[in-house]
Amino acid sequence: MINEADITSMISAGLAAANELTIVADIAARNALAPTRAMNVFVRNATADTTVASGGAYYLYDLANTAWIKTSEAESLDVVLTWNALQGKPTSTAAQIDAAVGNSHSHANKTQLDKISETDGNLYYNGSLPKTAWASTNW
Structure with missing residues (x-):
């Protein structure tokens, strides 16, 4: 039992x-x-x-x-993978992708471009309306 x-x-x-x-x-x-x-x-x-x-x-x-x-x-x-061993990868090379990331939002005049803004449909530079004929974004 x-x-x-x-x-x-x-x-x-x-x-x-x-x-x-x-x-x-x-x-x-x-x-x-x-x-x-x-x-x-x-x-x-x-x-x-x-x-x-x-x-x-x-x-x-x-x-x-x-x-x-x-x-x-x-x-x-x-396992150590290399770029060439990846399946379904982009056609760009790793160097091209690195360059694109490094160049994203990169401009020689970035300091000046960062000062441009818009408020109530008006274009501003460094917080003030530019002293030009185009004082709005309706151009």
């Missing part, structure tokens, strides 16, 4: 097994395992997996489908 303590023990054992991590040297060692339950495995050198260029990878064993499922790769921890 199963009691509450037996059920608690079975649940605890199942959870402990699900959280257990096995570490192996390579894909051959991973494949040599004979899982009888779902497993978490870290393969130190997973390069025998064609989807892993270098380093290790984490796998889960799917008992129902008797298959290993890769969940992550250690090589992606140290």
Whole structure:
């Protein structure tokens, strides 16, 4: 007869097994395992997996489908991307984009341009109406 303590023990054992991590040297060692339950495995050198260029990878064993499922790769921890490696990037070069950002709102006479404003439809310079024939923006 199963009691509450037996059920608690079975649940605890199942959870402990699900959280257990096995570490192996390579894909051959991973494949040599004979899982009888779902497993978490870290393969130190997973390069025998064609989807892993270098380093290790984490796998889960799917008992129902008797298959290993890769969940992550250690090589992606140290990825350094270059502009040329980006997909869907703008056609402008990184230097062109940097130049455009640097030149945005850049004018040789910026100090003077910053003094221009409008109030109630009138053009102002340095807080005063200019002393010219065009004293409004209706020109």
